[in-house]
Structure formats: structure tokens, C-alpha cells
Amino acid sequence: MAMLAAPGATLHLQALGPAAALRPTVVMAHGLFVGTLASWYFTAAPALARERRVLTYDLRGHGKSARVRDGYDVPSMARDLGAVAAEAGQAPFDLVGHSYGALVALRFALDHPGRVRRLVLVEAPLPPSRFREIEDFGARSPEDMAASLPEALRGALASGGRRATRLVESLRFLAQDTTLLADLGREPDVADDELRRLSPPLLCVYGARSGCRDVGDRLARVVPGARLEVLDAGHFLPLEAPAELTRLILEFLDG
Amino acid sequence: MSDGDTRTETLATVERLVREVMDDEAGLGPPIGMETSFSNDLELESIEFVALAEKLQERYGSGVDFAGWLSGMDLDRILSLSVGDLVGFIEARRQEARG
Numbered sequence: 015m016a017m018l019a020a021p022g023a024t025l026h027l028q029a030l031g032p033a034a035a036l037r038p039t040v041v042m043a044h045g046l047f048v049g050t051l052a053s054w055y056f057t058a059a060p061a062l063a064r065e066r067r068v069l070t071y072d073l074r075g076h077g078k079s080a081r082v083r084d085g086y087d088v089p090s091m092a093r094d095l096g097a098v099a100a101e102a103g104q105a106p107f108d109l110v111g112h113s114y115g116a117l118v119a120l121r122f123a124l125d126h127p128g129r130v131r132r133l134v135l136v137e138a139p140l141p142p143s144r145f146r147e148i149e150d151f152g153a154r155s156p157e158d159m160a161a162s163l164p165e166a167l168r169g170a171l172a173s174g175g176r177r178a179t180r181l182v183e184s185l186r187f188l189a190q191d192t193t194l195l196a197d198l199g200r201e202p203d204v205a206d207d208e209l210r211r212l213s214p215p216l217l218c219v220y221g222a223r224s225g226c227r228d229v230g231d232r233l234a235r236v237v238p239g240a241r242l243e244v245l246d247a248g249h250f251l252p253l254e255a256p257a258e259l260t261r262l263i264l265e266f267l268d269g
Numbered sequence: 270m271s272d273g274d275t276r277t278e279t280l281a282t283v284e285r286l287v288r289e290v291m292d293d294e295a296g297l298g299p300p301i302g303m304e305t306s307f308s309n310d311l312e313l314e315s316i317e318f319v320a321l322a323e324k325l326q327e328r329y330g331s332g333v334d335f336a337g338w339l340s341g342m343d344l345d346r347i348l349s350l351s352v353g354d355l356v357g358f359i360e361a362r363r364q365e366a367r368g
Contacts, residue, residue, distance in 0.1 A: 015320060028319060030336050052315035056347055060340030077316045176312035256343065 015078060018071070020097035022085045026078035027071045027098060028055060031063030038131050039067040039102040040267065043095060044252075045113030045137075046194070047185055050077030053112065057256040058263055071098045073115065075188055086194040088114075088142070088201055092121040099129070106131040108267050109214075112252055113137050120204065120212075127213040134217045134263055135233065137249050139226040141203030209236045216240040217266040219259060221247040241266070275363075279356045282328060287311065287352070290320040303353030318347065325359070333362040 016027045028051055040062050044053040051070035059068045072079035074094055075086065085091070095118055099107060109130045111119030116138035123130040188194050216237050220230035222244050234242035243262050247254035284301040288294055291313065299310055307313045313321070322335040338358055339347055 015323060028323065050316040050319075052319050055319050056315060056339070056344045060336065063336070063340070072316070078320065177314055180314060253344070 018097060018101065020094050022090055022094060023074035023082045024080040025071050025074065025094060025098065026051065027069065027101065029101075030055070030059050030068040030070070031066055033067060035066040037066035037267075038105065038107050039069060040108040040110060041069045041071075041095065041099050041102065043071070043109075043111040043115030043118050044073060044076070045115050045250075046073070046076070047188060048181065049073070049112065049115065052077070053252045054110075057252045058110070058260040061260050061264060062267070067102065069098055069102060073118075075192055075194065076184075081187060081192075083191065084193040084197075086192060086197040088117050088121045091118045092125065095119065095122050096126070108132045108134070110134040110263060111136065111138070113139065113249065114142070114198075117142055117201075123214055124204070124208060124212060127211075130214045132217070132267055133212070133214045134219065134266060136219045136251050136259065137221060137224055137226060138218070138229060138233070140229045140232065142201035143199050206236045209233065210238065212237050215266075217262065218242045219251060219262055220244050221249055221251055221254065223247065224249040276356065276360060279359050279363075280352070283325075283352055283356055283359070286321060286324045286328065287313070289324065290317045301352055303351065303356065305352045307350050307352070308348035313348075315344065315348070325355075329359060329363070332366045333359055 016029070018025045018027050042051075042054040042059060044051060051072050054068075054070045059070055062068050071094075073091060074080060074082050091114075095109075099109075099122070106129060109119045109123060109132070111117070111134070113136070116135040117140070119133060120135060120138060123133045216233070216239070218230045218233045218240060220227050220242070224247075226249065227244070230242045230244065234240045245251060245255045245258050245262075251259050280303065287301060287307075288296060288298065291298060291311065299305070301311070305311060307318065322339065325333065325335050
């Protein structure tokens with residue numbers, strides 16, 4: 015397995031697409047709890063990888079990355095992302111994030127002007143502490159958390175078999191044995207003044223039925239030149255609307 | 270070597286790698302045959318399927334393009350694959366390579 019020894023945690027990395035491509039590399043970050051790099055690997059990444067290198071990775075504590083106890087705050091995770099992006103070399107790269115992965119991507123782009131060529135934020139929750147799905151997650155038992163998942167995932171869990179057991183175990187680890195929920199609760203908003211200084215062109219994609227749908231309006235209003243697209247879905251767009259989301263990302267990166 | 274032998278060998282390799290990604294090297298999990306479904310029978314997690322694709326790529330090399338094969342399917346289709354589907358894909362690509 016391709017593992018990357020980032021300073022805070024060993025991260026599981028998967029690269030798709032040609033090693034030497036004409037188009038800029040894309041780095042993709044997934045969302046918390048039920049997300050892994052498979053959220054992108056089996057949805058938008060293959061189409062993007064036809065003409066470019068795509069780097070997907072498991073966030074710390076998720077998938078096959080190290081199950082570390084702390085460092086789930088956005089700045090720490092943005093440093094993880096930086097370690098992954100360093101694998102792409104020094105040229106500007108495109109960056110795509112879903113949910114908390116989008117907040118991590120946003121932080122990285124704000125802190126490293128010139129490193130990110132284009133930025134795609136899918137369902138970024140702002141401020142992070144207000145994110146209804148995550149707040150609900152924190153208040154629930156791992157079993158209830160699993161029950162609040164999108165239908166596509168719930169179906170797989172209905173059996174109560176191996177996959178369900180492993181997902182609940184992973185949720186329990188993240189919710190109870192790590193600082194993740196406390197880190198989330200402390201995560202500050204990104205001020206409008208800082209958002210206005212975001213340098214790469216920005217595409218925001220939100221679900222019409224998502225609890226953080228209005229954040230898309232805020233980003234589109236505040237970030238100069240930002241484009242907002244709303245899909246007929248909820249928060250888990252990579253799973254709920256993979257084809258439409260992939261098309262939007264491709265159009266934006268290729269345009 | 271007959272095609273039957275090759276197919277049996279490929280199945281044995283796939284079974285060994287599947288058990289590796291499921292942390293079941295001892296073979297205590299469900300039996301694995303051509304009809305076994307990755308989702309319904311083995312309950313493989315999507316991240317484990319990624320790990321399996323990587324192991325298969327290491328074993329069979331660039332002539333057997335798993336990522337390319339999977340990229341033509343949506344997640345539901347991928348998870349509904351059987352072990353036999355995967356063995357068939359590997360065999361077809363290896364036969365092409367042999368000309």
C-alpha cells in the first residue's frame with residue numbers, strides 16, 4: 015500500500031492516471047467519518063484521471079491512514095494535505111474537497127497563494143461548528159450515526175454484517191477515542207475578509223437538500239468570481255450525484 | 270498449461286489477495302469461489318476494494334489495468350462484482366497480452 019509518512023500521521027495515498035500528464039495534477043480530499051479516499055476513487059477520480067494525475071488520500075484516522083488520537087483541526091489536516099500535494103511536485107495543482115475535506119482544501123489554498131491553480135469546494139460547511147450533520151453526529155451513538163447516513167450507505171449497512179460492524183467501529187473510534195469532535199467544536203469560521211483574498215478561481219457545489227446549502231450562497235457572494243452550482247441532492251454529493259458532480263468538476267478544471 | 274489450470278491459479282491468487290485485504294490470511298472468513306460476491310457474500314468495504322485493486326496491479330503489472338476497468342462502472346456495479354467477474358477480466362487481459 016502506498017503510505018506517506020506525513021509529520022503528524024502516516025497517510026494512505028492512491029494515485030490514478032498517467033504519471034506524466036499535460037494537465038495539472040488534482041489532489042482530492044474526502045469528508046469526515048464515513049468518507050475515505052474511495053469516496054473519490056470510485057466516483058469522480060477515474061474520469062479526471064483520463065487526462066491527468068489524480069492523488070487521493072485517506073484523511074488521518076480514516077480508511078487505511080493511521081488512526082491517530084489528535085490533530086483533527088483544519089490547520090493540522092491542511093498540513094497533511096500539503097504533504098500529499100508535495101508528491102505532485104512544485105507546479106500549481108488543482109484541489110477538490112468534500113465537506114470537511116473542502117474546509118481543509120480552503121485552508122490550504124488561503125495559506126498557500128499560488129500553489130493551487132483551481133479550487134473546488136463541495137459542500138464545505140462554514141462555520142464548521144454550525145455544520146448540522148456533524149453536530150448531530152456528535153450527539154449520537156455510533157449506531158445512530160450510521161442510521162443517519164445517506165440511503166446508498168444505509169442499504170449496505172442494513173445487513174448488520176461485517177461492513178456495518180466495521181463502519182460502526184470506525185465511527186466509535188473517531189467519535190470517542192480521538193479529539194475530532196472537540197477539534198470540530200473549536201474550529202473558527204473563516205472571516206469574509208479572508209475569503210475575499212482567496213486567489214485561485216473557485217467552484218462551489220452544494221446539494222439543494224443539504225443542511226449547509228446556504229454556505230454556497232455566502233461563498234458565491236463573498237469570494238470574487240466564485241461560481242456556485244446546486245445539485246438536486248443532499249450533503250453526500252460524491253455518492254448521491256456522482257455523474258453530475260464529475261461533469262461540473264471536469265468542466266471547471268478544463269475550462 | 271491448459272486454460273483451466275491458469276484459471277484455477279488466477280482464482281487462487283485472487284482468493285489469497287482478497288483474504289489479505291480483509292485481514293483474513295488464516296482463511297477463517299466465508300469461502301471464496303467464482304460465484305462469491307464481493308458485496309453480498311464477503312461484505313468488502315469500498316476502501317478494501319481499492320486496496321485489492323492495488324495488490325492485483327502489483328501482482329499482474331500494467332498489462333491488467335484495474336483502475337481503467339473499474340472506471341467504466343459506478344460504485345453499485347463495482348460492489349456487485351463477483352470473484353468470477355474479476356478472474357474473467359484478469360484472464361482476458363492476460364490472454365490478449367499472450368496474443
